[in-house]
Amino acid sequence: MNDREHQDEENLARLIRAGFNETARPDATMHQQTLRRLQEICRTEYGSQPQEQSVSAKAPKADSVSRRVRHERNEYERNTYQERTTIMSKLFTRWGFGLSAAAAAAAILVIAMLASPHAQAAAAEVMAKGAKALAKLTSVHLRGRLRTEPQDNFSMISAASDFQTIELWKQFEPELKWRAEKPARVAVMDGNSTLLYIKSGNLALKVPHPAPSAFDTGWLHLFANLSAAITNELNNALAKGWSMSLNRQTGADGLTKAVVTIQTKAGLPFNDYLKDTSFDRSDTRRVYQFDDQTGLLEAVHIYLEASTGETLMFKLDQIEYNEPIDPSVFQLELPTNVIWWQDEMPMLPDNQKYAAMTPEQAAQAYFDAFARKDWAEAEKFRRSAVDEGTKQEVGGLQVISIGQSFHSADQNYPGLFVPYEIKLANGEVLKHHIALKKDAKTGRWWVDGGGF
Amino acid sequence: MSVAVEDLEMPSMALEPDDDPALAKRVAAGDQSAVNELYQRHADPLFAFILHSLQGSRPEAEDVWQDTLAAAFRALPSYRGQSRFFSWLCSIARHKIADYYRRRNRTTQPILLIPPEELTQLMDEGPLPDELINQRETCLRVVEALGQMPMDYRQALTARYSDGRSVEEVARLLSKSYKATESLLSRARVALRAALAQQPEMDL
Secondary structure, three states: OOHHHHHHHHHHHHHHHHHOOHHHOOOHHHHHHHHHHHHHHHHHHHOOOOOOOOOOOOOOOOOOHHHHHHHHHOOHHHHHHHHHHHHHHHHHHHOOOOOOHHHHHHHHHHHHHHHOOHHHHHHHHHHHHHHHHHOOOOEEEEEEEEEOOOOOOOOOOOOOOOEEEEEEEEEOOOOOEEEEEEOOEEEEEOOOOEEEEEOOOOEEEEEOOOOOOOOOOHHHHOOOOHHHHHHHHHHHHHHHOOEEEEEEEEOOOOOEEEEEEEEEOOOOOOOOOOOOOOHHHOOEEEEEEEEOOOOOEEEEEEEEEEOOEEEEEEEEEEEEEOOOOOHHHHOOOOOOOOEEOOOOOOOOOOHHHHHOOOHHHHHHHHHHHHHHOOHHHHHHHOOOOOOHHHHHHHOOOEEEEEOOOEOOOOOOOOOEEEEEEEEOOOOOEEEEEEEEEEOOOOOOEEEEEOOO | OEEEOOOOOOOOOOOOHHHHHHHHHHHHOOOHHHHHHHHHHHHHHHHHHHHHHOOOOHHHHHHHHHHHHHHHHHOHHHOOOOOOHHHHHHHHHHHHHHHHHHHHHHHOOOHHHOOHHHHHHHOOOOOOHHHHHHHHHHHHHHHHHHHOOOHHHHHHHHHHHHOOOOHHHHHHHHOOOHHHHHHHHHHHHHHHHHHHHOOOOOOO
């Protein structure tokens, strides 16, 4: 581009910014109110039938993306730990294969007919039909896009982040196997064990069981195991007052689509530290689209509903059913220098000194160790070795301040958070919260995320 | 079996402004999905047009915008496609804006009631009235030109230049390849320049 063209483009950009900038657009609430009003007018004037509102306001302007990237950069350890606790405490029971799809579908219909209004029952019926359709599957491959960071936890979402591709391959016959993948993170269950590899930290974690889902991929497995999804959504709809609705519309392919919309509420305060960091910690609008003839799930969109507006967070629109999956998909080769997650923290000779620390003191000691480049000391607060990249990046830091610890209202998370501000050797200042959790065996605080 | 369905959020992406008369007919025939499509296509630029017309007064712009849309959707059967749909919307908006000023003028405090010492406080070093008018006229022309462009042109231009996204980010936003997005932006720039060049005194 020459100078003249560059100047032309600058002028054009200036004009567009002046005419159509972010502040010259209605907010999400205004959009919703206005569209509802227009729909009502058209119902009155033209006798049209109510239909699913599909407008979505534009995503709110990202607050500081660079801050967010820094925030998420080295949280793989926390993610890994959360995944481990998830395996132990949640996934086997929560998203397990306890019910067959058909049985679940029947149960759902009973629940819906007994306890919910007509619209909700109709929505449940469509989902149950989808569950029956999925019961005949031998394999499924889902490919969607999620607003998240490439290396982050599979369930972690961030409205400030760009879309990343996320995939799930699941083989039901002859043996259950699966693989979940996003740009810097992959999890594989090969029929014998379940393995997680985080590329950015060269960190691996192996569970010696063939977990039906693991490492916080449960929410993604739901779309391949719709009976569990429906059970979950309906139970929550009844217990928490979530609303469900059903609409039918003509798709781009000319066929009739059944669209089930579920409004979910996480029940967390709007300013909670963990609010909007995963779908189960967010208020959402979930839109499931089914082929009305086959009952098969065709698409899923999940919108985050925050005080700043509504943002499309997850878009699943590529679903392959019963396509053979190459066996190599369920194999994962690890680098020879991979860093393995420690299942247990070792007892130290001077363990009592560390066990007696307050969370604030532990945070201070952890950062001080990085300041001195004392990696052995830092690893007393970790469940994995410090990798070379982290050493280079944050070694020699300077602690500016350590704040008071606090808990999230999400009682499923047993750790706490300590605010901190540090200055890296390159002069960059990081202000964030470190997540600490107390190890039951040693009594020591260890870094569960928000640090490095 | 492979299923790839259309974007649920933006079903009208493929539609060009020339489809507006057809959409309007569908609304008037009771097709509720067309209400959403027509709304998604024109609501944002119409708001910008009204906001600039009202010199950035947001609460008033919201009221006028809603009234304009309501009036337009009630009057859809009278829209025959003689003009661009967005131009038709803007003409209704101008009437609503004129109504707004008439109402406001009835209640505006006469300037002579403001004490002379306070008048000096109202002066600042911002743009002169003529400059403000020129800026507003420019904004209105840009918005009107953008409002008449195909949806994908407008989305690409605003994402790239108003929201400041990189070409790569725009490509991801529109689910297109980098090259296709560059090409789309190039065509959109040409179209916008052409639309603006038809208007007098636009410095490109």
